[in-house]
Amino acid sequence: MNTIEQQLWDYIDGNLDEPSKKAIEEKIASDAEIKSQYDDLLKFNLSFEGIDLDEPSMSFTRNVMESVALVPAPVAMKTKVDKKIIYSIGSFFVFSLLALFGYVLYNSNLSMPQFDMNVNFDFNLDQYITPTTVYSFLFADLVIGLIFLDQFLRKKMAQIKKA
């Protein structure tokens, strides 16, 4: 769609590049019909200054601020992403990799006959898996579960309040 009207609107809106601008200016100057059409569009374009913006109710700002008061105060993304969290995630992955590496070593029988060296990692893991460690692990799981449940219920409550 590139009718003369479209070109005239592009010219009025300032969307044309220099050559197209000059071309349309020549058309306006040479063709009386196009000139008249251009004047009409210009007049129509000016009438848009009369667009009114509607006013919300008097209590609008107050209502917004009351709703906003229930929401946690916003913080910049930089502040929100605590360095401690990044370090915790990083150390978790490092620890996981080390644990994996240790497990592989434990299960392999590293022997280097050329060096006449026989390395055998023979750990007795059973001594670490005691009822105390199992209970500690389950307790940590329970705490994490409760934190998630708390967050979920808070969100639900907020939704119900909003509704």
Add this chain to the structure above:
Amino acid sequence: MEQKLTDLALIQNVLNGETAQYALLVKRHQRFVFTLALRFSKNREDAEEIAQDCFVKAYRALGTFKQTAKFSTWLYTITYTTAMTFLRKKRLDTSSIHDEGTIIQLENHTSGFSANGYEKQDSHAFLNLAIAQLMPDDAAIITLFYKGEQSLEEIGEALHMESNTIKVKLHRARQRLKEKLQYLLKDEVKELL
């Protein structure tokens, strides 16, 4: 003389804990957000709810606002998304906002307007009436372009469309607006345009 703080300065203050300053941002943009919401909902009560919801969402997400774009563009994006979600939920009496039936209904509703009865009324009133009768997208684009000081690219960003699509839509919206004005004003349209 009190110096008017820019949007970005106000946002920074809010993020630094001066949450009461958010009221200044609301006051500054509420008319436009409300008008935009009204363009989509065609109903003052719904528009007020959408606009209010929009400001609350903007407050929640204020920390994620990348200060590379205009705050107004970001806000209008939220308004558009909020309005669409609201209308989808409400489904406007189970018919789409793009449904021709909705437009016909609006046209019938205002068909009682005759040029004679409104001869002496301000031409601006007719223009606003004609805009209100446009399809939501068209009305929003016209409002954003002429009153929101938004470029075609920014409007595209706010309405999730390509800037070229916005350009074509703007052109069509103007044509439709002209037709509406001709319908409303009949012979007097030449005086207005």
